Amino acid sequence: MVAPSLRARVRAGMIEEIKAVARRHLATDGANLSLRAVARDMGMVSSAIYRYFPSRDDLLTALILEAYGALGDAVEEADAGVDRTDLRGRWHAVCRAARAWALAHPAEYALIYGSPVPGYAAPDDTVAPASRPPVTLVGILRDGVAAGLLTPLGEDLPEPLRSDVAALGALIDVDLPPALLARGMAGWTQLFGLISFELFGRINRMLPHRDEYFDHQTGLMADLIGLPAA
Amino acid sequence: MVAPSLRARVRAGMIEEIKAVARRHLATDGANLSLRAVARDMGMVSSAIYRYFPSRDDLLTALILEAYGALGDAVEEADAGVDRTDLRGRWHAVCRAARAWALAHPAEYALIYGSPVPGYAAPDDTVAPASRPPVTLVGILRDGVAAGLLTPLGEDLPEPLRSDVAALGALIDVDLPPALLARGMAGWTQLFGLISFELFGRINRMLPHRDEYFDHQTGLMADLIGLPAA
């Protein structure tokens, strides 16, 4: 491990500073990030930014990757903080952590889970970090079945669907009955919908006690999955 | 009813044509709609558009209202096409209609359910048409309870939440047990999440049989609500 040259170090610092300023602009001005504005804030000229990011989309990609990482960290940390056998507690902890992160970083959440930017195509590097929250969720089910705390119902899936869900389970390396995995994915879908509605929607402006509503809704999905109370 | 003047009629036609061209641009270029581009497509100069729409946001608002209306029509028409007592059939019909409309008009769906444009604030005119799909969904529950086909469980909601949900029910004029209404809203949230994942997400690219997956997931929510089969 040779020490990086001074040039490389100031360059890395520059990249970090650009990302930080861009993140700040993202929080205030939303997704239409202006390279020139970022450059102005750093006392630079717009063209200088291109020494560090070849295009605006590349800057956005860097921010997207960071956002995925931050959300994944928050979710996994919340899961790790609960007793492994408390399946329902883990479920609620993960859901609350995802919601809390989204409410704290609405612009970054919109960046990764909102409608995609038209011209922008997400590179393949994003699919792995993007799957961390759902993988954490179904991990709770996997642990529950392995520990005998969660007995999947005897239901099974009709055939075209069963293979698809089974293949998806094999992809993320969780060995669950497809029917149970499908219920877990329903919970993940519901969690995404809940957070998005709270952030983007104007529907539930009528629900002042959002924490209680959120917990109840995620609890419903825990019921659907069959998670036992602690 | 006096006949509108010729000028008023060509003006109305002009507005419609602008919206049509804008919708076409929306389908190809996404949400970043260019006034100048639609003006070019109409053989006009960009400033002429401002005779019909005071700003770009007003054009977007018009398109948003149209999209809400089209989705609401599709959903309500699908619901009306099923025997009133077939609760589960109506549920599936409404869900499928919403998904079909979204798949047929992805850009317009993104416009109304995607992440909001930063500077843009949706006017209050949008909340009524926006609530038509969820109102249709909980209308199925209302009809079911009224007809004695759907017997709500004995569950009740804890107090801060019960009042909120009850108030929401009063707002949309459906008299349902709050616990059941909450389950209906869970179904609506899930439906939105399902469609958004299919449209925006890159997660379930692994599920080739999307129709079957969609029906199964919405069926799970019908189970959660307690909708009986026909």
Place this chain on the structure above:
DNA sequence: ATTCCGTCAAGAGCAGTGCTCTCGGTTTTG
């Protein structure tokens, strides 16, 4: 120690955007 090459910030410039204003010409209205 000097040359040399890669890196850097800056500036000019291009094509595009939303939007405002003014200028003539047309149509409707009083």
Place this chain on the structure above:
DNA sequence: CAAAACCGAGAGCACTGCTCTTGACGGAAT
């Protein structure tokens, strides 16, 4: 028929992402 309203075109402003060129600086090899 005249006045008022409306309409399209054009110029212009401030802004955007991005490219290209220029000149200065620094580390490294000769």
